[in-house]
Amino acid sequence: MPILAQLDGQPHRVYVQVKPVLHGSDPTRHALVLFIEGDVIDPSAGPAERVDGHPPSTQAVRQLQEELQLAQSRLRATREESEAATEELRAANEELQSMNEEYRSTAEELETSKEELQSINEELQTVNNELKLKLESVSRAHSDLQNLMSATDVATLFLNPSLRIKRFTPRLMEIFNVTQNDEGRPITDFTHHLKYDGLAEDARSVLENLAPIEREIKSNDNGWYLVRMRPYRTIDDKIDGVVATFVDISERRHAEAAVRESEQRLDQEMRLVELSRSPIFVWDFDDGIKQWNRGSEELDGYSREEALGKQKEQLLKTAVPGSSFDKLRKTLLETGRWSGELHHTTKDGQVLTVESQIELVPLGDRRLVLESTRDITDRKRWERRRQLLLNELSHRVKNTLAVVQSLARQTLRTTHSSEDFVQRFEGRLDALAGAHKLLVDSEWSGAELGALALSQLEAHTGTDGRRLQIEGEPVMLTPDIATPFGLVLHELATNAAKYGAFATADGQVSLRWKVGNKDRRLAVTWEERGGPPVESPAEQGFGGVLIEKSLPGATVHRDFRPDGVVCTIEIKLPESPQNGAES
Template sequence: MSQSEIDELRRRLSEAEDTLQAIRQGDVDALVVEQHDAPQIFDIGGGADAYHAFMEVMNVGAAAIDPAGRILYANAKLTSVLGFTQNSVQGSMIGEVSPPPVADAIDRLLEPPLVGPVSAEVTFERNGECVHFILAANPLQLSTTFGVAVTFTDVTERVRAEAAEQSERAARAVIASANEAVLVCDTNGIITHTNAAAQALFEGDALGRTFAEAVPLVFPDATGLMRSEDIVAMAVQGTAVQGVEAHAPQAPKVKDYLVSAAPLQIGNDAISGCVVTMVDLSQRKAAEQQQLLLMRELDHRVKNTLALVLSISSRTLNHEDTLEGFQKAFTGRIQALAATHNLLAENSWTNLTIEDVVQSELAPFTSGAAGRLVTHNLSRLMAPRAAIAFGLVIHELATNAAKYGALSVPGGRVTVQPISAAGEERFVIEWRESGGPQISVPTRHGFGQTVITRSLQYSASGGAEVEFASEGLVCRISLPLEDLF
């Protein structure tokens, strides 16, 4: 053995003699013996009092438990958490004095082999509220007794803070994603949150301002008794306000809104403010205005149509000698009027072409006979009143052609086309019959000719003239320029 090894043995022997002397004199409470897997603590001489004192000054609940789950010692913080006194739990099984979630967690922590620290998070109800703890277990040996040291760390506040933060993030996300304007106010009516849609309500930043200041509202149906601050006050006091129409005169963009306000209350907590939502009514208002205009236009057109029907009835009666003749002539004219109205209805009273009217009115007379109606360049659009008058004119021409003209014989043909030159002040459509029997100027002026010549004379650029040529009737129809597109 070398001299250095002899010196090392002497040093260790000296340390051992000093340790034994300290133990005999009561100066050492415990020994820590290092092993290859984990250190072990042995209580020496001073008994368990030193370890108990150490556990009592810990900031968390702590207990020493034997492998069977029996409590060797529990400090005051832990027994307070469990709702017992220290004396009453000593020697008890941990499952007997702890809530089921805690007992189950400790059973899992004590499952052998227990090497090194292990932990688990548990949640249980205490005094009517949910609490959260982290349990940590570590092997422990006191003198000759082997056990487990278990600590109970209360993380309830941390979990609640995290949940509150998560709820706040979720609330912000919901507010931000809402299509309608959303404003959150505290109990004093101060705006604390807004979303992007609310930017249409005010200039600048509304945060920190009162709702009444940032968004002054006028309630047309409230006779001046309700203001912005009243909406917030009612909601903060617990009364929800649902769907009140309001006008925002100072809003830079949208002016009309449907306003609702609800108390802001989380769980059973007291009301902490209110949430105001404002739905843009501009499209609905525009639709209502359009509907009103359409109703007025419909009323106007119905009255005009009824007046026209009465006029047709009266004038037809004056020019027919028999009831049968009146019925046939009157029914035909009303059907012609209805055909044009159907076309207008199918096209929403817009985009009706001259071609549409001609084809519709001549369909009863030319269906199944190819080539009897020839049209050219009739794609120009016309207004509803021009279409109705023009339809009556074409109906009278078609009826006359079917009785006496080109449509009364198999080889007859009708050609309809514009004959106006560019730049003229009138737009003239020519109706020309050919291939029919020879005709002569009638000796009697019927109501049909009156319809043809007068129907379009509501405008200075409208009207019609008829030429009774021997080879076939020709009618030149001037359509009002203001009704053509």
């Protein structure tokens, strides 16, 4: 709206415009008043306006006055707005200064943050390098694990908590019908070659109880597997499934079965050894006796408790004929076995000759010796006795033939007819044969004096036992004495039958003997009674010589009494009767 205003002494039109002003979300209402300077009013164009602003009476003046008023209002509003804008600019300047300070502080903080970021970046680079090294280590470990799983001879199965396959080794494909593409599928979907229906139940039990399970399972082809199930634990000690291994133990089971069978056989053999009467024992080459059976107890007299732990050579006083026990041990070390004769001393002191079979058996770091013995003491005694008997027989045959030759010559020399020679020679041969029979019956160990007397005299007594009285303790005569003693008794009986007590029906003969001087001296008395009167012979015949001279080392005395002949014989006996063998 134009108003009239006096500017620089001239009237001007001033246009006043008022507009509302809004400052963002500020609820305060403002108005912008603009005063726009117009053109100069020409005074000649009409009646001049009054300077005080009152409208002229005309319409034009009134209009100009209104415009002037409007222009003044706008100018006033513009001045106020300018002042307000100046204040706002001043406030804005202060705010900008404050923001500049904040920006400067922010710049400093950003500089600090930049340095921190550089430090963090360096740390991240270090961490990145470490992670690269760890990644390489994990990669190598993964590669090693892959190669280990490929190269291992143990079938291994990894299951997740829902019993789905996570991973397995190639060997598992020999037991389960699975392929590499079956990872992630439930293990219960696959068949296997094991007689193991409780596999899934055992896996669930391991997950529930967190306790390992171990079983020996037989396969369909008669093989055996050792199945071990354990919880799968992560690095954080969390349970994330089950690990099952299947180890082929077929060879071990077969070996165990063979060992059990061998142990049973060994136990049976040990029982047989224990029950055997054959002496068998085991001793340690570097230690004492370890086994001692019943046969050893019976042979050597030592009980098991007395023998175990003792040194064999000390317990039995082992002697090796013609060698030594040290050489025997050396032979065992060189060849592993030894056989031959040994001398063992029993608990009661008796020395036995045994035939021994010895074998050295290494057992780990121990060296055990198995020894089987057989008592050959009696056999050796019989062998010596047999040899002695053979030697004695050879000697006796020679002596007997010599005696027979001497009997024949002497009998022939003292007889006057062939009939008398035959009778005398046959009688003497019968006496010699009777003595030899007793020796043979005793296996040439000797002849008992009473039995020898009966064999030579009972033919002269008949059924009348009163005609012969024999009295004396049992005495064993050696073969060297028994043979000539039989001939002496035969000659005494023959003379009694011809000239003495046996020549009459009432005649009696008493034969007595006793042993004195600690069983070393034998005194024998032959006494005749009830026969015809006796006279001393004018000359001594062969029979008398045989009586007095045939017994070696004996003292023989004959007394020709009128009522009967008395003959005394004293002979020295050996310390012990010779029986043809060593005791």
